[in-house]
Every structure is written in C-alpha cells, then in structure tokens.
Amino acid sequence: MATIKDVAGRAGVSVATVSRVLNGNGYVHEDTRQKVEEAIRALNYTPNEVARSLYKKKSKLVGLLLPDITNPYFPQLARGVEDRMQENDYRLIFGNSDENREKEMDYIQTFIQNHVVGIISSTNDPGAEMYAELRIPIVFLDRTTSDRPSVYADGREGGRLAAREIIKRGSKRITIIQGPAHVGPAMDRYEGAVEVVRERGLPYDVLKTTSFSFTEAEGWAQDLFRLYPDTDGVIASNDIVASAVLQEAFRLGKRVPEDVQIIGFDDIPLSRLLAPSLSTIHQPAYEMGREAAELLIQLMEGQHIERKSKQYPVHFIERQTTRKVD
Amino acid sequence: MATIKDVAGRAGVSVATVSRVLNGNGYVHEDTRQKVEEAIRALNYTPNEVARSLYKKKSKLVGLLLPDITNPYFPQLARGVEDRMQENDYRLIFGNSDENREKEMDYIQTFIQNHVVGIISSTNDPGAEMYAELRIPIVFLDRTTSDRPSVYADGREGGRLAAREIIKRGSKRITIIQGPAHVGPAMDRYEGAVEVVRERGLPYDVLKTTSFSFTEAEGWAQDLFRLYPDTDGVIASNDIVASAVLQEAFRLGKRVPEDVQIIGFDDIPLSRLLAPSLSTIHQPAYEMGREAAELLIQLMEGQHIERKSKQYPVHFIERQTTRKVD
Structure with a gap:
C-alpha cells in the first residue's frame, strides 16, 4: 500500500507539502498541488484516518x-x-x-x-x-x-430541606454557612435554610464565606468551632465546605453525628467516600x-x-x- | 448616547441587521451595510463591549x-x-x-x-x-x-516511595491495587511498588482494576477485604480508589491506620479533607x-x-x- 512518502517521492516534493495538500492548510503552489494530486491518483494512495476525516463535515x-x-x-x-x-x-x-x-x-x-x-x-x-x-x-x-x-x-427548597432534616434529627444550635453573596444558588439555599430555622423559632448562627475553595474552607471550619463552640448542627454551603467542617470536628475530638451533625450540598462523588460519609442535598x-x-x-x-x-x-x-x- | 436601536431606526433596518454588520457574521446586502455604516457615523454610535471586542485580535x-x-x-x-x-x-x-x-x-x-x-x-x-x-x-x-x-x-518512583513508606511504617501483608493496564502511569506506579515489596522479600497481593471510576472503586474495596482479609497495608492506584478503601475499612470496623494503613496517589484536593486525612503521593x-x-x-x-x-x-x-x- 502506498504511503505518504511514496506520494512525496513520486511528486518530487516533501512529505510536509503532501500533508498541506491533504489538509488544505498552508500555502501550496497550484502546480505543486496538481503534481501531488496526480501522484495520489497514480499510486491509488489512501490518506490516513486523520487526513481522511478532514473531508468529513466539520463539527x-x-x-x-x-x-x-x-x-x-x-x-x-x-x-x-x-x-x-x-x-x-x-x-x-x-x-x-x-x-x-x-x-x-x-x-x-x-x-x-x-x-x-x-x-x-x-x-x-x-x-x-x-x-x-x-x-x-x-x-x-x-x-x-x-x-x-x-x-x-431548586436551591431554596434545598436549603429548607437541609434545615428540616437537621432539626428533625435533633440539632438545636445550628450554624448555617453562607456561601458567596454574589452567587445566586448559594444565596437561595442559605435563605431557604434560614427561613425554616426561623419558622421553628430556633437560635442559629451564620458564618459568612466568600468562596467554595478547598484551602479557604479549612480556615472557615476552624472559625466556625472557635466562634460558635456550642454548634450541634452545621448546614454547609456545599460539600467541599462540609468536608472541611467534618475534618475540623474530627480534629477537635467531636463525634459526628453524635455531637455535631453536618449536611452538605451538591452530592459530589467524593461525598459518599468520606468517612463518615456525608449527608447532603443532591443536585442532579x-x-x-x-x-x-x-x-x-x-x-x-x-x-x-x-x-x-x-x-x-x-x-x-x-x-x-x-x-x-x- | 446613541444606542443600537437608534442606529437601526435611522438606517431603516432591524436591530438584528445592525448587529450582523457589527459582528460581520450572517448575510447583509451591500446597500444595507452602507446605510448602517452611515447611521453609525452620523450618530457617532459606539458599539457595546462585546461588539467592540470583535475588532480585537482573535484569540x-x-x-x-x-x-x-x-x-x-x-x-x-x-x-x-x-x-x-x-x-x-x-x-x-x-x-x-x-x-x-x-x-x-x-x-x-x-x-x-x-x-x-x-x-x-x-x-x-x-x-x-x-x-x-x-x-x-x-x-x-x-x-x-x-x-x-x-x-x-515520575510514576515509577512514586510507586517505590509508597511501598517504602508503608513498609517503614510496619505493614507486613500489603495489597497493591493495580490501575488500568492500558494507562501508562498506572502501570509505572504499580511496577515501582512491586519492585520494592519484592526487594524486601515481603508477601503481597495484587488486586487488578480497570478504571479510576468512583462507583467501581467501592466494589473493588469490598473485593479487597473479602479476598485478602489479612491485608494490613493498601497501596491504592489513586486517591479515589484509596478513599473507597478507607470507607470500606471503616464499614468493616477496621481501625485506620492501626489495623490497616492506606496510601493513595495524586494528592487531589479532597484527600486532605477525608477523615482521617489520606496519606498519598503528591503529583504537582x-x-x-x-x-x-x-x-x-x-x-x-x-x-x-x-x-x-x-x-x-x-x-x-x-x-x-x-x-x-x-
């Protein structure tokens, strides 16, 4: 079977030139193009898969x-x-x-x-x-x-759901972690959670955060238990932040869920690989x-x-x- | 300040037509284009940011x-x-x-x-x-x-490192999880680990796996402790698989690291958010x-x-x- 080198040899040009003709990119003189095309026909050359694909419809x-x-x-x-x-x-x-x-x-x-x-x-x-x-x-x-x-x-309903579930399971001093203020869904879920906690007349604290970054989340988790040491339930702004809270609770010797319950948001794949695995609000x-x-x-x-x-x-x-x- | 609507009104065309002229995409009759350009000049219209950007060099x-x-x-x-x-x-x-x-x-x-x-x-x-x-x-x-x-x-050295560290820390019946056979770096790290465990003359088991998928990893973690119940050290194919092993160990009531040590690979961000946090081989x-x-x-x-x-x-x-x- 003829190769691109055979075509180049017969046409008296470089392999790169044959390639330019096949790919239709880069400048090729019209005479040269004709020589290459003749060589392709004479040798019955079939360009390789990539070159062939270029004749296909463009995605x-x-x-x-x-x-x-x-x-x-x-x-x-x-x-x-x-x-x-x-x-x-x-x-x-x-x-x-x-x-x-x-x-x-x-x-x-x-x-x-x-x-x-x-x-x-x-x-x-x-x-x-x-x-x-x-x-x-x-x-x-x-x-x-x-x-x-x-x-x-439905972020707002997600926030409500998190609050209802953590209250139903016995948390009485809840800290709600508020995600970045300019991120719509973060505010929706925060407001949903606040709505339910207020309805039930429970005391609650709010920890404001500005991102969903892994590194920053560790600092916020430390702030949380330092500022609100009596927290027995955390509604986190997402699963990453929840993971950081879980790790910090573990570091402080708190038992999860006995001393502190934690609920995340998103249901990212790793949330079920955490130990203990993370209760969360699933978004598809x-x-x-x-x-x-x-x-x-x-x-x-x-x-x-x-x-x-x-x-x-x-x-x-x-x-x-x-x-x-x- | 003139708006795109003013330009359209003066030129007697639709806003979409003005937009096509500005963006240079879609068909616009030459007479129409001239009318639009005259209106733009007459009104001293400055196109908005997006339109302006189209005059910039294309990325x-x-x-x-x-x-x-x-x-x-x-x-x-x-x-x-x-x-x-x-x-x-x-x-x-x-x-x-x-x-x-x-x-x-x-x-x-x-x-x-x-x-x-x-x-x-x-x-x-x-x-x-x-x-x-x-x-x-x-x-x-x-x-x-x-x-x-x-x-x-340097995947091979990564595998060696994992084996050296887990042996140094006392594991005597190691299971090495072998990643997908067609993935080069997975094989490199596997071979590196095997090399060191053999050198030390330690018995070891190998669990073959075919992907790094979250869902499949849970099944492999179950297989691991069922097939090799005496395992006291796991060198995982990556951090995801290590997380699944950690979760399964926890489910079986094994203490980590007292009963089983686990080392991952990659150092993905969540590996340090696991509880206990995951020892691993860092790739930058x-x-x-x-x-x-x-x-x-x-x-x-x-x-x-x-x-x-x-x-x-x-x-x-x-x-x-x-x-x-x-």
Whole structure:
C-alpha cells in the first residue's frame, strides 16, 4: 500500500507539502498541488484516518462557561453537556470564569470570535448586556433562575430541606454557612435554610464565606468551632465546605453525628467516600448538564421548544453525618 | 448616547441587521451595510463591549484532550493549562477521551478541523499515527514518558516511595491495587511498588482494576477485604480508589491506620479533607498543566526549546492513614 512518502517521492516534493495538500492548510503552489494530486491518483494512495476525516463535515463549536472546574460539582455538569453535544456532533470551547465578570466577558467574546453556534453559561448575571446583545442561542446553567432559557436546581427548597432534616434529627444550635453573596444558588439555599430555622423559632448562627475553595474552607471550619463552640448542627454551603467542617470536628475530638451533625450540598462523588460519609442535598449535575445541552440543541436547530426553563428538584441523601430517626 | 436601536431606526433596518454588520457574521446586502455604516457615523454610535471586542485580535485556539475531568486530578491539570494559555491569549477547545482510542481520534480531528494552532494531549499512545502526521506542535501531558515534547511525573518512583513508606511504617501483608493496564502511569506506579515489596522479600497481593471510576472503586474495596482479609497495608492506584478503601475499612470496623494503613496517589484536593486525612503521593498537577502550556507556547511561537520533556518528581505526603515513625 502506498504511503505518504511514496506520494512525496513520486511528486518530487516533501512529505510536509503532501500533508498541506491533504489538509488544505498552508500555502501550496497550484502546480505543486496538481503534481501531488496526480501522484495520489497514480499510486491509488489512501490518506490516513486523520487526513481522511478532514473531508468529513466539520463539527460546530459551542461555548461552555463554568465558574471553576476544580470544584468537583462542575466537571459533572460539563460531562453532561459534552456527552449530549457529542451525540449531535457539536464540540466545546470552554473557560472558567472564576465568578469574575471580566473573565466571563472575555470568554464570551472568544466564543463569538471563534464562531460558536451557541453558548451555555453558568453566569450570576443573565441580564448582562453582553448576553442581551447575543445573536446566537444561549442557555443559562445552574447559576440562575432566569426566565430566559435556563436549567437549574431548586436551591431554596434545598436549603429548607437541609434545615428540616437537621432539626428533625435533633440539632438545636445550628450554624448555617453562607456561601458567596454574589452567587445566586448559594444565596437561595442559605435563605431557604434560614427561613425554616426561623419558622421553628430556633437560635442559629451564620458564618459568612466568600468562596467554595478547598484551602479557604479549612480556615472557615476552624472559625466556625472557635466562634460558635456550642454548634450541634452545621448546614454547609456545599460539600467541599462540609468536608472541611467534618475534618475540623474530627480534629477537635467531636463525634459526628453524635455531637455535631453536618449536611452538605451538591452530592459530589467524593461525598459518599468520606468517612463518615456525608449527608447532603443532591443536585442532579450530570443530568442538568445534559438537559442544558438538549435545550440549546433544540434552540440552535430551530425546533419547537416545549419549555424554555427547567428547574430540577433536589433531595436529601441520608448518610452518616446525620443521626437516624424512625 | 446613541444606542443600537437608534442606529437601526435611522438606517431603516432591524436591530438584528445592525448587529450582523457589527459582528460581520450572517448575510447583509451591500446597500444595507452602507446605510448602517452611515447611521453609525452620523450618530457617532459606539458599539457595546462585546461588539467592540470583535475588532480585537482573535484569540487562537489550542486543543486539550484529557482522559476524564470527573476525576478530580484532571481539572487541576486543565486549570494549569488554561491559566497559562490565557496569559498569552490562547483559548482551549477540550474533550474527554475516556481512555478510548476512537474518542481520542475524533477529538484530535475536531481540533484540526477547527484550526487549532497546537494540541496538548493526555494520551496513552503518543506513537499513534494521528500524532505522527500532525503538522502543528503537540505536547503530551501526564499519560506518557515519550521522548517527544511531554510533561509527566515520575510514576515509577512514586510507586517505590509508597511501598517504602508503608513498609517503614510496619505493614507486613500489603495489597497493591493495580490501575488500568492500558494507562501508562498506572502501570509505572504499580511496577515501582512491586519492585520494592519484592526487594524486601515481603508477601503481597495484587488486586487488578480497570478504571479510576468512583462507583467501581467501592466494589473493588469490598473485593479487597473479602479476598485478602489479612491485608494490613493498601497501596491504592489513586486517591479515589484509596478513599473507597478507607470507607470500606471503616464499614468493616477496621481501625485506620492501626489495623490497616492506606496510601493513595495524586494528592487531589479532597484527600486532605477525608477523615482521617489520606496519606498519598503528591503529583504537582496544576504546575504540570502550566508547564505543558509553557512548552507548547514555546513550540508554537518558534522559540528555542531548552528541554523538550520535563519529568516532575513526586513526594510522599504524610497524613493520618499511615502510622507515625521516628
């Protein structure tokens, strides 16, 4: 079977030139191109798989903006988006906004410059001008409860659920960890928890935090037990922060769940690998990612849309950081 | 200040048409374009930030292929790559290969079709034809010890280190969990561990596994203690699998590290949030990602390359799943 070298030899050019002809990129003089094409025909040369693929239809690009893929919740969302997009032959350009407005805008610009045909964005500000002016379909994912096309979980109900479950299981001095104030779902779940604790007339403390970072969470966990040593129940802003609280409780010799109960949020994969495993509020991240992709595909392909927004219910996952009830 | 609506009104066209003129995408009749441009001049209209950005230099795309971002090790690598690329105004298209040859090739093709100027690939097969035929710079990351431009950690030494540390701390019946056979670094660390355990003449068992998946790891952890109930030391294939072993030991009422010591691999962020926190072999994932990006930038920009490959040393992180020694 003829190789690319045989073609180059017969045409009297370099392998790189043959490759440029096959790939259609880079400058090749018209005479040279003809020589190469003659050699390809004469030798009945079949280009290799990669070269062949270039004759196939080009996959279209979709932009995916996430806050930070080092938070294990977001890779689940991203996989959901990617897997569904793959099925319809779309591919992803992606970026981490770090919840930073400038970075977010920079990526949206990059997406447009690279001619994406649609965007999925986990933004805290779906009303931003840059989104209003877009002339391609966009779906908001996770970070918003906008009326525009969006997929998100019921964070407020999640907060209520966490509070109800921890109270039902006997916590009387609850500390609620409030996530970053500019992150919509963090505030939703915080407000849901406060709502229920107040309704029940229980005393509670609030620990304000500014991120979901692993390293910072350890410091907040220390603050928590120093500022509120009588805490017997912690409603954490997410599973990462809950893990740090669990570790700190362990370090202080507190028994979990006997002395302190802990409930996280998200149900990231590692939450059940913790020892004791973490009780938490489950958000169906992978499914939400797929659903956002599905909705965007419908919008991009001009299909009839039944519902522009989808709110996913959340539920309590009972594991070992909460006590048993009958 | 004039708005896009004012421009549309004066030119007698829709806002969408003005937007198409500004963005330079979609068809606009030449007469219409002139009318819009006249209106823009007459009103001294300044397009908004997104539109303005389109006059800026277009960011170039780089392809990033990872095995699976739902394994928390890879988002660290990806952040390193992304952050360094951002600094030189490159952006990423990305994909998960799932260690699957076909998916890998499909993404490499997509990258080329979308005119990436360079590729970073965590492949198990850097010698594959598709890579040999590429006419753009490529850097291999993490999955290989190729002579071609690549950045990786010293997995074999990592395996040796894990074995030395667990033996030094008193384990006498070690089980080594062997990661997926087609994943280079998994085999390197496995072979390193076996080398040391054999040298010391200790009996040992091997549990073969086929992935680093969260869900499967729980099953393997159960197998481990059922098949090898006398195990007093586990060298896990990575931190996820180690977490599952820790959880299973806890469930069986074994004390860690008194009855069983456990050492992981990777040092993913959650490993120190486990309770007890996980002793492990640290790989500098974020730095490795940055370094791969750095090397690719040098190759893409035709700079002189000092060293084409960089092997990172690994080191033992002593936490609570191993016993103390003097």
